[in-house]
Amino acid sequence: MINSNKLRPTVFSLLILFIGLSDAIGQSSETMDMQSYDFEIVLPPLSVLIDSAIHYNPMVKFREHEINAKVSNMQSQKYYWIRNLGVQADMRYGTYDIFTSNVTDGQNPYMYATRSNQLNYGVGAFIKFPFYDFVNRKNQIKQAAAELSQATSRQMPSVVS
Secondary structure, three states: OOOHHHHHHHHHHHHHHHHHHOOOOOOOOOOOOOOOOOOOOOOOOHHHHHHHHHHHOHHHHHHHHHHHHHHHHHHHHHOHHHHHEEEEEEEEEEEEEEEEEEOOOOOOOEEEEEEEEEEEEEEEEEEOOOHHHHHHHHHHHHHHHHHHHHHHHOOOOOOOO
8 A cells, every 4th residue: 555645745856857847938938139139338447447446455455554554663763762751750648757766875865756747749850871772773763664665665556547
């Protein structure tokens, strides 16, 4: 005896296979003659295409940001010596206990104790003379200039004519 539940998927699969192999026509049986239509691709001029490609190219933007970073590094290296100049200020407030004793031969010892709240402050300017900065200063500026030159030499032209 044949089980009808097992036979149904097989019959259904064969039916789909035969329908798929038959000549299928969509809405109508007419075919279009592609030769009779005039297809024209409208493209902008080549210079506009190139400018657009350069404008939207992420590598060009990356190079521009790299150049900006190198320019900032060069300016930073030129003004790096300023870090050796400065102004410093401090302020302290608190309770100060002072105890003094003075002992001299043959005399009674002299003792004195005081307690006071005080505000102490100080302001000053400083100049540091780090030897390494003086020795390596020219090299740091030369390196920053070389990095900037290297970044600008890799830049793509922004307008192609």
